[in-house]
Amino acid sequence: MRSHDVSAGLGAGEPIAAADPRSARALRGLLADHARLTLLDEASRRIGTTLDLQATCTELARFVLPRFADLASVEIMPPEALPTGLTLGSGPLRARRIALEAASAQRARLSGLTPAGQWVRHRPDCPTSRCLRQGGDAHPGVDAGQDWSCEIGAGGGSATGSVLIVPLRARGQLIGVLSLLRTATATASSVSAEDEAAAVQAVADRAARSIDDARRHALAQDLTIDLQRALLAEPGNPHANLELASRYLPSGTSAMVGGDWFEAVRLSFGRTLLVIGDVMGHGVEAAVDMSSYRTLLRYIAATDLPPHRILRQLDHLTSQNDATRPATCLLALVEPARHRCTFASAGHLPPALLGPGHPARLLDVPTGPPLGTGLGDYQAVVHAMHPGQVLLLYTDGLVERRTEDIDASLARLTRLGRPQPAGPLDELLDHVLAAVTPGAPDDDIAVLAARIQG
Structure with missing residues (x-):
């Protein structure tokens, strides 16, 4: 150990007057309490600066180096592990190693250990396994011996010194273990x-x-993403006279996924109703509301109403439930036989139309209030749509930037550099996303492209 580091952390080595033993003990206690509070205050400032699990575990491992150890490993138990005190089985215990750090003199030992991000299996009789099974408090001074890593299949090698195994407990439950090697x-x-x-x-x-907190945040985000992926299936089957392609891109770890969705409803006489929408907000609630909007819209669309009346019905039904979040929505009724498309918008961004050899242009669509407000004033407008032209429906995550006006964001769509709509729609969407999407999107992105077959 390093005496200057430990002394700074624990308050040892201070000159104590020996005239009064009781005063000396009291002073030592006060100094130890002060040093402990100082240490914990520093730990609070340096550990947990984000809700990222890997970053938080790495901050812990780096904090204990080199003041308490030469090598540190942070391992987290899987979510399905049973609480402390219940039987976890007689086989080798496993945990996911989230962080592995070493002082400069011990970095060569890292190559013989399971790297961060991988599952680690420990021998049943080693201190780490006992800690994972029983919890308890940190046990000092365990000899490192020939198998200090106690990993099955690892080549950590021998070491002289001691191992300190520290349980990680939160909300009364064991969530992992901090392992320290002190040479x-x-x-x-x-x-x-x-x-x-x-x-x-x-x-x-x-x-x-x-x-x-970081682990729960990651689990909640994974749950929301899985839920949205289950709800956001591929759009329905259009008629053979209409070709479709779609993309959905979550915003990443900076924000929970939201309620973006798209849909295609096959109607009579070769017509197809295209839908794109965005429920306000993020998280599980937004994803659930998105599913509710999508189900209601399919039901109403089956009545074969025009787009603006579909929006009126949908707004009326959803506004009766105060718990349902408002949503923007754009409907496009494509009629290939008539070479036209009828639009109606509930607060959504305008569609774009790409023609062969021409840049994209934004179509003028009257914008009504978002769904769920109960206002229900929507209008329909018809635009020509000829074979070979590509209709592009999208959510605001594709174009919006926090630092610029929405008109400037929309103008970016018109500067696509004359894309080639005649090629595969998937390639066209790849081109649009590469040219328009922000480097770090603040919101989810949903895009639906449609082309009348000639």
Whole structure:
């Protein structure tokens, strides 16, 4: 260990007057409490700066180096693991190693260990397995021995020194383990092993809350993404006279996915109703509301009403439920036999039309209020749509930038550089997304392209 680091962290080595033993003990206690609070305050500032699980675990591993150890590993148990105290089975325990850090003199040992991001299996009788099974407190001074890594199939090799295994507990449940290797080459500390283990445990307890918050955030985001992917299936089958292609791009880890959706409803006489919408907000609630809007729209569209009357009916039904979030929506009734398309908009961005050899142009569509408001004032407009032209419906994540006016954002669509609509629609969408999408989108992106077959 390094005496100057540990002393700074635990308050050892301060000159204490020996005249009054009781005063000396009280002063030592005050200094130890002050040092512990200082250590925990620093840990709070440096660990848990984001809701990213890997970043939070890496911050913990780097915090304990080199003041408490030469090598640190943070492993998190899988979500399906049983709570502490219940039987986890007799086979090798496994946890996912999220962070693995080492001091400069010990980095060569990392090559023999399971890297970060991979599952680790520990031997049933090793200290890490016992900690994962039983929890408890940190146990100081476990000899490293010939198998200090205690990983099945790992080549960590032998080490002289000690291993400190620290449970990570949050909300009364064991969520993982912090493993520290302290080599014999480290300078001896004037602080007892028990006091040092207690200090590391205090840091781990403080960090575990941030790790659990990041873990829960990641689980919630994965759940929302899985839910939206299950709800946002491919658009329905159009008539053979209409070709479709679609894309859905979540915004990433910076925000929960939202309620973007698209749909195609096959109607009589060769007509197809195209739909694109965006429920306001993000998260599971927005995804559930998106499914509700989509189901109601399919039901209403089956009555063969014109687009603006479909929006009126949908707005009327959804406005009766105060829990349903408002949503923007654009309908496009494509009639290939008549070479035309009828539009109606509920607060949605205008569609774009791409012609062979011509840049995209935005179509003028009267914009009514969003769905769910109960206002229900929508109008229909007809535009020509000839074979070979491509109709592009999209949500605001494709074009919007926080730092610019919406008109400037929409104008970006008209500067696509004369794309070739005659090629495959999938390639056209790839071109549109590459040319228009922000580098770091703030919102989900849904795009639906349609072309009348000649």
